[in-house]
Amino acid sequence: MSASGEPAVLLTGNHAVAWGARLARPQVAPVYPITPQTPVLEKLTEFQARGEFDAEILTPESEHSVMSACIPASLAGARVFTATASQGLLLMHELLHYASGARAPIVMANVNRTVASPWAFWPDQTDSLAQRDTGWIQLYVESAQEALDTVVQAFRIAEQALLPVLVNLDAFYVSHALEPVRVPSQATVDAYLPPFAPARRLDTAHPSGWGNVVTQEMYAAHRRAIEDAMAQVPALAAEADREWAAHTGRSHGVVERYRCDGAKTVVVTLGSLCGTAREAVDGLRDAGHAVGLVKVRLFRPLPAAALRAALDGVADAIVLDRNHSPGAGGVLAQELRAAFCGSAGAPRIRGCLAGVGGVNVPPERIAEWVLQTPAGHAPAPMEWMR
Amino acid sequence: MSDATTTGSPAPAGPAEELLCPGHAACPGCVEPLTVRHVLGVLGPDTMAVIPPSCMAIIAGPQPFSSLRIPVYQPTLESSAAAASGLRRALDARGERDTQVIVLAGDGGTYDIGLQCLSSAAERNENILYFCLDNEGYMNTGGQKSSSTPHFASTGSTPAGKTARKKNLAEIVAAHGVPYVATASVGHLADLRRKVAKARAIRGFRLLTLLIPCLDGWGLRDDGALAAARHAVECGAFPLFEIEDGCRYTINQPRPTRPVAEYLALQRRYRHLTAEQTRVLQAEVDEGWARLERRAA
Numbered sequence: 001m002s003a004s005g006e007p008a009v010l011l012t013g014n015h016a017v018a019w020g021a022r023l024a025r026p027q028v029a030p031v032y033p034i035t036p037q038t039p040v041l042e043k044l045t046e047f048q049a050r051g052e053f054d055a056e057i058l059t060p061e062s063e064h065s066v067m068s069a070c071i072p073a074s075l076a077g078a079r080v081f082t083a084t085a086s087q088g089l090l091l092m093h094e095l096l097h098y099a100s101g102a103r104a105p106i107v108m109a110n111v112n113r114t115v116a117s118p119w120a121f122w123p124d125q126t127d128s129l130a131q132r133d134t135g136w137i138q139l140y141v142e143s144a145q146e147a148l149d150t151v152v153q154a155f156r157i158a159e160q161a162l163l164p165v166l167v168n169l170d171a172f173y174v175s176h177a178l179e180p181v182r183v184p185s186q187a188t189v190d191a192y193l194p195p196f197a198p199a200r201r202l203d204t205a206h207p208s209g210w211g212n213v214v215t216q217e218m219y220a221a222h223r224r225a226i227e228d229a230m231a232q233v234p235a236l237a238a239e240a241d242r243e244w245a246a247h248t249g250r251s252h253g254v255v256e257r258y259r260c261d262g263a264k265t266v267v268v269t270l271g272s273l274c275g276t277a278r279e280a281v282d283g284l285r286d287a288g289h290a291v292g293l294v295k296v297r298l299f300r301p302l303p304a305a306a307l308r309a310a311l312d313g314v315a316d317a318i319v320l321d322r323n324h325s326p327g328a329g330g331v332l333a334q335e336l337r338a339a340f341c342g343s344a345g346a347p348r349i350r351g352c353l354a355g356v357g358g359v360n361v362p363p364e365r366i367a368e369w370v371l372q373t374p375a376g377h378a379p380a381p382m383e384w385m386r
Numbered sequence: 387m388s389d390a391t392t393t394g395s396p397a398p399a400g401p402a403e404e405l406l407c408p409g410h411a412a413c414p415g416c417v418e419p420l421t422v423r424h425v426l427g428v429l430g431p432d433t434m435a436v437i438p439p440s441c442m443a444i445i446a447g448p449q450p451f452s453s454l455r456i457p458v459y460q461p462t463l464e465s466s467a468a469a470a471s472g473l474r475r476a477l478d479a480r481g482e483r484d485t486q487v488i489v490l491a492g493d494g495g496t497y498d499i500g501l502q503c504l505s506s507a508a509e510r511n512e513n514i515l516y517f518c519l520d521n522e523g524y525m526n527t528g529g530q531k532s533s534s535t536p537h538f539a540s541t542g543s544t545p546a547g548k549t550a551r552k553k554n555l556a557e558i559v560a561a562h563g564v565p566y567v568a569t570a571s572v573g574h575l576a577d578l579r580r581k582v583a584k585a586r587a588i589r590g591f592r593l594l595t596l597l598i599p600c601l602d603g604w605g606l607r608d609d610g611a612l613a614a615a616r617h618a619v620e621c622g623a624f625p626l627f628e629i630e631d632g633c634r635y636t637i638n639q640p641r642p643t644r645p646v647a648e649y650l651a652l653q654r655r656y657r658h659l660t661a662e663q664t665r666v667l668q669a670e671v672d673e674g675w676a677r678l679e680r681r682a683a
Binding site: 027028030055056058059060061062064065066068069070071072073074075076077078080094095098202203204207208209210211212213214215218 | 431432433434436443444446447448449450451452454455456457458459460461462464465467468469470471472473475476477478479480482485502503505506507509510
């Protein structure tokens, strides 16, 4: 199918997420309000009130109960969507492990917001990056359009891998900024995303269960099966994106190289900082510097092979981490160092804590950091950028 | 078993097929599988169970075995009512509206850690049937106190006796205005089966608290669980009643016919009681009965 010709409308990232969810036709949507995710919830209930969205919307007393409801709903064979942010995601932590263990292909949008204490409401990705070991696939988006497209793609990836997917968008920069978005037709999405029809489900006609106590060997075998499924995800995500391009004309990649040809220095980051870094790279290129951007869209599992290829021949990788792991620095920098560990010709990886707590990062500042990167010696494990 | 002390219509006959199989892992002499066998016998095979960590999760069996011939989802300890709600909505979305979604939880998972989501499911009047298998403590972890443990009872975490009274779960849930709340006991089997059948026919949030005397946790004789269950009702410590729509109370037994002391004497967990503490417990039971009679009047 060729690119669809829908006109662009102005949507916030949150409303784009709600449109993506609506078009994916989930059957159950438990959800609890939290700033800055609330417009997702309100748009879905508005769609439902207008008769345009017929999912069972469930509004329990906490995010913990939201995820508790999502898992058996998914195991009963329903497509399930929810959305949260920050403290809500942290409250779900126990159930995030439970969901991936149950192989429940839930899709959840998370609006990246600072983690308390102290209280704050600004863009910061520590909330989701702290969930990296929970068995959820993680994608990060930089625009409202990408948010819509990624929610739909996420269902396809989740239901093929039988693993849950977290779609992350930065607070306010993406969640609340109005941008032109092309909303695909229902027919386009229906052609792309078949109904959820798992081979096994909770069914009184064929009684079986989930959650029984297992032996050590059964537990270990189950973890290996989850790992095998994770190993398929970079290819599944790339295929889901290519197919989306065939249906809509839009592709976002798993890892995106932006103006990297011949680049000796490359900025590597996640989410809305990619948009800022594009401007910085454009300015630096205009001034004659061989600088590019690598955007990490799929963070978990980290597409290590794709990242090594994307950074082949690069001398310096400047990782911008809008998150903080005390004692270890930025999470993306740690992950990138691990991906290159033992590789010949690995770039020097400069771990920059940039924009932590929502501190503004203008493009000019990124350009300064690039130009001030000292050549030829090992960088510090982490640097607080100002 | 005939049961002349209870009121209401006779219990319906159970299906020929047993939904709880022999070979399960309950302690010998435990009345929890007996209770659940009758519950499932009334409900029938078009039933899905949510079973959090509890004695019942052990009885349901380790993978790859199951003692239950119905689908079972085992959630985290604190999330049964939320999990059952999600399961219910998924079945509704699939058009499987007649399938019963039940919870078989213990008192720890209900009175304590699961109360928040239980309240929320009751507030939303979710169409689920919640059974609290109430053995008055964390018996699956070796017998520690819960907020269902009665006043003065000795447990692993209250060796000198619990200083607080038992929480009144039935009235807490009824205060949400849900269609049906009841207490029942396998010691009064006809009443139990009638209530399960009645709950089965109602849509919306329903809760049955079923007293499960615990041989080990209460310190009963190996064959003493049924006698303890009957004494608990007959002395008024665990009265049998129903609350419909949060306001219409029906008492399903005669006035207490035994002193509380006879019930306490069956159990090692009360062996340390002083005469004064026994008098206090009798006064608390009398007060509870009088309040129940006022509400049912």
